Amino acid sequence: MELLAYILVDGLIYGAWLFIVSVGLTLVFGVLNILNLAHGSLYAIGAYAAASAVGAYFALGGDAFPLGSYVAMIGGAAIVALVLGPLLERGLLRHFYDRDHVIIVLVTYGVFLILEDVMKLIWGVTPLFVSEPYSLLGNVELGPLYYVAYDFLVIAVAILVGLVVWFTLNRTRRGKVVLAVIHDREMSQTMGVNVDRVFMVSFVAGVFLAALGGALTAPMISVSPGIGVNVIIIAFAVVIIGGLGSIEGAAIGAVFVGIARAASVHLLPEAELFIIYLVMAGVLVFRPEGLFQKTQARKI
Amino acid sequence: MSADVLVTETVNKTFGAITAAQDVTVAVPQGAVWSLIGANGAGKTTFVNMVTGYVKPDSGRILFEGSDITMLSPRQITRLGIRRSFQIPQLCAELSVLENMLVSLSINDTEPPSFWQKARSASDVERAMGILEQFKIADTYDRLMGELSAGVRKLLDIAMAISGAPRVMLLDEPTSGVAAEEKFPIMDLVMEVLSAADVTILFVEHDMDIVTRYSQRVLAFYDGQIVANDAPDEVLADEVVQRYVTGTAK
Amino acid sequence: MSKNPWRRFAGKAGSGLIAAAAMLGIAGIGASKAEDTFKIGVVTFLSGGAAESFGVPAWNGGKLLIDMLNKGGVLPAPYDKKGFGGMMIDAIPVDEAGGATKQVQEFRNLVQREKVDTVLGYVSSGDCLAIPPVADELKAFTILYDCGTPRVFEEGSYEYVFRTAAHAAMDNISLAKYMKSRGIKVETFAGINQDYAWGQDSWADFVASMSNLSPDAKAGTALFPKIFAGQYGTEISALIRERADVVHSSLWGGDLQAFVLQAGPRGLFERSQVAFAAGDHVIPQLGNKMPDGTIIGARGMNGLAAKAHATELTNILWEAYEKEYGTFPVQAPFRMWQGILGLKSAVEKAMEANGGKKPSDEELAAAMKGLEWEAPSGKIQMVLGDGHQAIQPNAIGTTKWDTATNKMTLIDIEYYAAECVNPPNGIKAVDWIKAGFPGAKCD
């Protein structure tokens, strides 16, 4: 029984992390139809920014009110989104919207190459680590299970992010506008929707979610060059399983992969890495559009 | 009946609430030249799409020279000999007029397309230019799609469809979007080339002058049904057609 | 009508010629071999997960030592002579990131284009398995200064390749000996090691050593996360659930830091005795976040363990490193120092034999074979692999945070002679362990 509990809790914790990391990718694809290969770099920059922000916070006498470090973390991610979001979208991606979508994928590959080195130029290669926020909230004991409260904070944030994104998209006027743009950009434009603003806001939101993923991970790891390269593939797997562009799909996909991975670590450690790719391959072969993606009819 | 080249037996099709085809039964004799008229959404295009395999009917059968082609794919139906042109000409934008023609010839050669046989070989180019001359658009051979007039694009679209020696030719509004004075010359040209090859023709048309001038019989569509199937004069005089189709009732 | 074939042929030949011109242009850039300087290509991680704990400290230590050698007279005999036998040392750093295939290409560039006299490098075991065959193919004298997998000289033999650091077997043997001598309860032990040559060999050696030294100890879960995974939440849960007496790990670099940061708050260190085969290099960064009572190996008498037994050479380099970089040197700079000092000894030995000329690759190989020299981490002897693989003394200690000086210290340090924890020449480490360490000379 304890084993099952461990698998479930570990699965949810890893699933929550997976969801936050991948929801931004699927949002940007859903609205702007852009597959952002630089998503991993935005995650890494978010981690770096959060690490610097928390470091600065404690340097400026944050010890008096340590919980403030969480605000600094989120603030770091927000700064990244507000700076990089418009810069990338308005400055660069906008020029390619009329081009073939695959060209935009290659543009984001170029952005990935650039951001990887920009991080090294700004933060150097020595890693930053700010583990105070991780151990700040103390421990949680669920019977024999022993966890850090921070992990459950990550679950809470994941649920919050999921609800906020879902609610904004489906239950607010602005959300309806974004959904209209998703389904038919030309039609929305003719009906007076400022598509450029919708694109920019959605892209900035996507960057913020990626950076938030990095910020929440920063206290757990030593933030060093190269942490972004692998994340894009994991986010990819989750988004493919859930169906590109579907928020609910990303949530279910994240929990699915999280529990699959937890089960494999506890039961069959050798297969650990391979599980994610196996699940992705399975979905691709049987349900290529992902578990939740509706197949679009073609207009002739 | 055996002389009929194309037969549809009680074909039905609905898209959600819209009935696009209701018990459509038609028998088209070999060599006939019929036209299809009806308001937008009356079921003309759905009929063409079903015959060419792009849309599968809910029930009923479509026979070509006696064999059932209802569930075949557009490609299989095309290879059997039923070809179509498009209301909006479907051409290859980045290729020249000649290259578009060569694509059609490469696919419809007697033997399948080859890996080494040069697509732009002298013999192929000669045949392609021949067809373009037949349609009097040979002078535009090296121009891209963007540089062509609507009429030339229409003629190229039809020329590509014809190059495979079709048995049945479906023309989807061959003269729509073309200047009024060019309509008759285009139709004369198309009919002349097709009749030379003894091809059965079904063409969708809104312009009644063209309907009366070129078609032997007219199928009038309304709400997915064929409300009239007769010579042009009788159909146009038909009171039901006037009220629902041509809107010319007093 | 078709394009005139001659014109198309011109186009094809034209593009061929442009490609040719580009290649010829590149050819001119290569460097020439100067007589009065000794050029070393130093290959270590300058970016990626391993940069800050291994690559950069090693390069910093290397730079420092080379500057001191080029000044001359700074270090005690036998290293007081300027540079290498009077020749100025010119070191080119190359980033080891990018995987074994990329490193083989960089190796060829260093040897064939930059015409370096020696390539000294390689932290990752993957690179240490890929480079040697190419070094022999190009007949280029090469020193592996850091990587730990025993497979290099146990599964292959190379004429031009030498490793100046002992391999990983000794660390896991020493860990097992340390636990036995300190009487630590080990009924069950689990492991978490990175899934590549280094991690797999370390775990195999440790299990073999334990089954020999503490036969009743039972090996439990063995986790092999991917290298540079960074996220260990699930693995830590598995280890906590296992409740093993001892948790062994050969994690290093960013991965080790992440593991300690994530496992510490979850109380893994309180529930199990954790032992890191190569853990000393994260002590400066983690500071008090490294829990007390953790058994630490340093892949040799390096870092704090060496300071406790410091010779004059060790102190000079230690102070110079602390002054220059504001933190004390750990195992990576120590192994770089023993590699460079070994190279200096070999060069000067070869120059004595050939009358003071810059030695060729073959002369350097001959001089290096079976060489012995003093280094800050003790006496280095090229004994294994017919004189190509070094053995060195080892030390294991336990962490203790010294609240007074606000520094992490090592207590209960036990030292092991080189011959005690390294197999004699000609026998594989795993076989030597299984046979019960025959011929081990422990004082």
Place this chain on the structure above:
Amino acid sequence: MSFARSVPVACVLALAVLVAIGLMLPEWAMFLTTMAFAKGMVALGIVCLMRAGLVSFGQGLYFCIGAYVSGLMANWTGITDIFLLSALGIVAAAIVAAVFGPLLATYRGIFFAMLTLSLSMILYGFLSKLSVLGGTDGLNVMAPTFLGYAPEGRALGLALYVFTCTIVVVAGGLIRVFFDSEHGLIALAIRDNELRVEYLGASVRNEIAISYVMAAILGSLGGVIAGLAIGHVDPEFSYWTTSGEFVFVAILSGYVSIGAVFISSVVLEVVRSFSNLYFPNTWQLSLGIFLLVVILLLPNGLGSLLSRLKRKKRSS
């Protein structure tokens, strides 16, 4: 001079020119060019697919298959003859492509790019886990022999260089013929309007599958040569960043001229080779900026530059 003779003549002359240059090149430049041409083959495969309107972000899959299949064959059976190994690489790639081709041929645009990328990452995950194949460290590959002739040192480098030039010229010639053939023209038509091609009676799915298999074979040949030239293979061959660089070369060269593909590949290889030493922390930055500039200024890549020059000549 009829068409049939002009391409082979051009190939023989191009080969002679390349080999002559090879003799003059220092060893490291010869190795660099061999690698550049091997990777150029993979990029040429992507160009084949680009002509049908698809961009594969996972050609690393076949680059890796070619390298591992030939490497394992050499290590396990001792057969090191490069012609046999190349043939084996072709067969292996053709089989895998024949399986995945038809499935992938029904996808377009981003979905095609994503599925091909996922496939290559699945191979990467699989190989990283298989310690019998060396896991993430990969494995060493024995030096190749040439119909019994087993050169060493510079002779080995030269033999491999000449072999690569031959493969490149032969493949380039064949691909040029394919581009100009009827299937080649149909591929271009599919890129513009696949619906019409289907209505003209050709199976779009088969045509794309043909281009996909051809791209796989080219990619595998590139992998065989690269694996043997380097002497080591590892799962990174199939990592997504490796595939990204192949696409970079294909986009850089455009889909018009074959020569441009190999020139772009040499350019990239030179930038990479000198970058790691002289600007280690900014070489990826320079590659990224170079890529964006090319996409912005040269929509159809270098190849279009060449053809634009030709078109100017023809119309002036």
